[in-house]
Amino acid sequence: MPKDLPILAVLGVTDPAEGDWGRLRGLQYSTLPGAGIGRSVSQGVAALALGFFLMGRIPAAILALWLVIVGAGLFNAWRIDQSLIGAERRRLSSAEIKRQLLGSIINALTWAIPFAGFGFLIDAQILVKMWTVLAILMVGTAMLMPAVPMATVLFAGIAGGTAAAQFAFSGMIDMATISALFSFLVIFGAVENGRRDLTAKVAHVGMVEKDEVVSMLLREFEEGEADWLWQVDTGRRVRAISPRFAFALAREAREIEGLSFIQLIAGEAWETGQFPSSLHDLAERLKRREHFSNLLVRVSIAGQARWWELSGTPKFTDEGHFDGFRGVGSDVTEARENSDKIAWLARYDTLTGLPNRMMLTETLGEALADVERWRRRCAFLMIDLDRFKAVNDTLGHHIGDQLLARVSERLKEQLSENELCGRLGGDEFAIVIRDASDLDHVKRVAERVIHRLSQPYEVDHHTLFVGASVGSAIGPRDGATVETLMRNADLALYRAKDSGGNVHYSYEPALHAHAEERRRLEFALRRALDSNEFSLVFQPVVDATSEAVTNFEALLRWNSPALGPVSPAKFIPLAEDTRLIVPIGEWVLHQACIAATHWPEHIRIAVNVSGEQLLDQSFAATVVSALSASGLAPQRLELEVTESVFLRDGNQARAALEQAMALGCKIALDDFGTGYSSLGYLRKLRFSTIKVDRSFVQGAATGNAESLAIIRAVVAMADSLEMSTTAEGAETEKEVEIIRQLGCRKIQGYYFGRPMAAHDAEALFRSRHYLSKQTAA
Known part of the structure; x- marks a missing residue:
């Protein structure tokens, strides 16, 4: 108004x-x-x-x-x-x-x-x-x-x-x-x-x-079960006890009349003399006869710790003499516990109990401030678990969560008061070393963490093996701010993962160049498909006995105008990380099917398929589109997959491959023996071919007993399951002879032909050498 x-x-x-x-x-x-x-x-x-x-x-x-x-x-x-x-x-x-x-x-x-x-x-x-x-x-x-x-x-x-x-x-x-x-x-x-x-x-x-x-305030006060009035005399003894105040003290009113207020709410602390600081504060205010409002006090009622919020005002007689205190109080234990819980959740990870990203960044900021104040160094270590994703995908998130909890326990074992360990999210952890003046100490902490986390875990009757990659950055040498230090530690971690994992790398300025190269590569890759920078080459696969060509494997090549020829080992993983492999894979399927239509009708074309493609809902439609657009018979198309495609979502990957098989396409299992080699995949899916990795072929040629045993086992298993076997990487006559002796039905490698352009593959079928082999076969 x-x-x-x-x-x-x-x-x-x-x-x-x-x-x-x-x-x-x-x-x-x-x-x-x-x-x-x-x-x-x-x-x-x-x-x-x-x-x-x-x-x-x-x-x-x-x-x-x-x-x-x-x-x-x-x-x-x-x-x-x-x-x-x-x-x-x-x-x-x-x-x-x-x-x-x-x-x-x-x-x-x-x-x-x-x-x-x-x-x-x-x-x-x-x-x-x-x-x-x-x-x-x-x-x-x-x-x-x-x-x-x-x-x-x-x-x-x-x-x-x-x-x-x-x-x-x-x-x-x-x-x-x-x-x-x-x-x-x-x-x-x-x-x-x-x-x-x-x-x-x-x-x-x-x-x-x-x-x-x-009226509203009075009504709320009367209806509020947690609010009550209290009154003490000059000796701080309770007087005029209301029923609600007696209930809050868990006593009868007649029992506590005239007793010391502090004694009633101190509990066992009255005997030991170990009072909470808030109780000391209340006693001092009563002693000084000063007004107080919303004072939070920790009390002990019937042996239980509670939190009270008290307000009090000193009383005086008409003559001006002090006559005690009167006030209002409420039990705020639940609100206090909720507040503490919220504060805990804001700074700690609920799964592992470790500090979360917020608390880690706060601690790192404090460490950087101490660095400037005391002229010393601090460190930030980022830790990423190796092979954790495989555990999560094969055994489920329940096992994965238990494994993360075990990892956090081992991390806490390795640290002293100088270090704080926390979880950044997923399978990423971090350590803040407050005083890292001794750089060897940082290295020792990283090596201890890698060694301890690499030990086997027993989780729900499963023996699990995971490793750890660590990247570290030193402040203020590698960054004077929290953001810079965390970013540079992340670059070092990426280098450790890129080198195979289970190692520790410290930050170097050159890592920025590596990251910039990856960024430029990704930028160029996004434009490559629209700019027609990709091409296909075809490597022949021959019959082990007659040496006649039975099929070709389509291999993707990229010649970038800006970067030059880029190795598939570089751009294929990047395409999978960015999911660009889906449109690129669709292009490969279409071009490979078109090329195969110029070959004899008994020659098949093999196309590698990524796990990202199988998780795409339109994969089956892409296969149908490639076959119908080219006119290629479905039985002439063979899709090559590795065991890794079943790790993320095995059911969806298997369903996508079953749809392709229903069309009449063949399915080959590539690099068998180098991954998880689960026989369950062979039981659930009817593969047409199992491909033996080149590392076993080279080992067998040198007389390695383990390689020989693996190849014999794979051949025997494939024969019993009525599957064909293809040995990869044959480069010498000795390797070819060993492959024949071990019983592999088909061979692929430089010995019989390097990857060639489509027109060279087509010309191969018109050569006299090919025609003579076909006649012999």
Whole structure:
């Protein structure tokens, strides 16, 4: 509510910035509906009186017309007034105020008509009688509508002013003066009455609101089971114990009357003297006789630790003597525990109990600040688990979560008070070394972590092996801010992962160049497909006995205008990380099928398929599109996959391959023996070919017993499952002979042909050498 009520604001002309004037207008105009009948009756009687005075002095038709106008004006005013019912409970709009003022103006003009229009046709005596009626109406309007002085101002100003002007024009100067003065007094009184009326309404509303607030607070206090009143005397002994206070103390009121307040809430600490600091604070405030509010105190009730929030005020007698304390208290244990839990969740990881990213960054920031203060160094180590994803995907997240918890336990074992270990998220952890002045200490911590985390884990009857890669950065040498230090440690970690894992790398400025190279490679790779920078080459696969070509493997090549020829070992992993392998793989399928249509009908084309492609919902549709667009028979298309495609989502990968097999396509299992070599895959999917990795072929050629045994086992297993075997990487005559002796049915390698362009592969079938081999076969 506003402190001041300006005249223009009371009249409704302006709305000052202070106060809610929309609501004040509602209070002002809420009285009009009740005064509407009185105003209509008084003005109706006055109109009949004027009609009586004017009857026979002006034409009857004109008089009747004026009476009709008066009636219409009264009806319009009554209708406007009725629209304001309930205005005291809402804010009045400016449109409503303008409509009311317009009605008041029309009403005033209606009563100005007899003086302005008929004053020339009547004598002075009748004119004075008419003025008497108008004066009574002005006073009546001011009395009936005190809250809306603007209506009186307009009525007295327009109608009274018109009457004064008519008296002056008729030469009745005395009456003109009287009428003008009377109108002014009515206007002045109406404004003052309006101000007082509005002031009274503002005060009344304020009192009502205060009463409501007090009632609400008292009601909430009475209904709140955790709130109670307490009182102690000058000796700090409890007095006038309320039932709720006794309940909070878990005692009967008669048992605790006169006992020490501090003793009651101290519990066992009263005997030991080991008081919580908050209890000491309360005792000191009571001793100093000072007011306190919302003081959080740890108490012990019936052997249980609780938290109370206490407010207290010292009491004094009429003579000014101290008479103890009284106050209010509430049990806020639940709220305090929730607050502590929220604070814990904000800084700790719920799965491992280790500090989370937020707390790690805060600790690293504090360590960097100490570095500057004490002229020393700190370190930040980022740790990523090797092979954790395989565990998570093959055994499920439940086992993966248990493994992360075991990893966190081992990490905590390796650290001293100088280090803080936390979890960044997923399988990433970090260590902050507050004082890393000894750089060898950083290296020792990293090596201890790698060694300990690489030990086997027993989780839910599973023996699990994971390693750890570590990247470190030293502050302020490698970064003076938290963000820079974490980013550089991440670059070092990426280098460790890129080199095969299970190692520690410290940050070097050259790592930025490596990261920039990867960024440039990714940028170029995203444009390569649209710019037709990819091409396919085809490596022949021959029958081990006849050496006749049985199929080709399509191999992707990339010759970038900006980077030159890029090795598949570089861009294929990047394409899989960025999921660009999906559109690239689709292009490879289409081009390979088109190339195969130019070969004899018994020659198949083998296309490597990434796990990312199999997880794409449209993979089967892509295969169908490639076959239909090229016209290649489905049985001539062989899709090569590695065991790794089953690790992320084995069910979806298997379903995608089964859809391809249903079309008639063949499925080959590549690099068997180098990964997880799960026989479950061979049981669930009917592979047409198992490919033996080149590392076993080279080992067998050198007489390595393990390689020989693996190849013999794979061949025997494939034969029993009616699958073909292909040995990869044959480069010498000795390796070819060993492969034949071991029973592999097909051979692939440089010995029989390097990857070649499509037109060279097509020309191969027209050569005499090929035709002679086909005849021999």
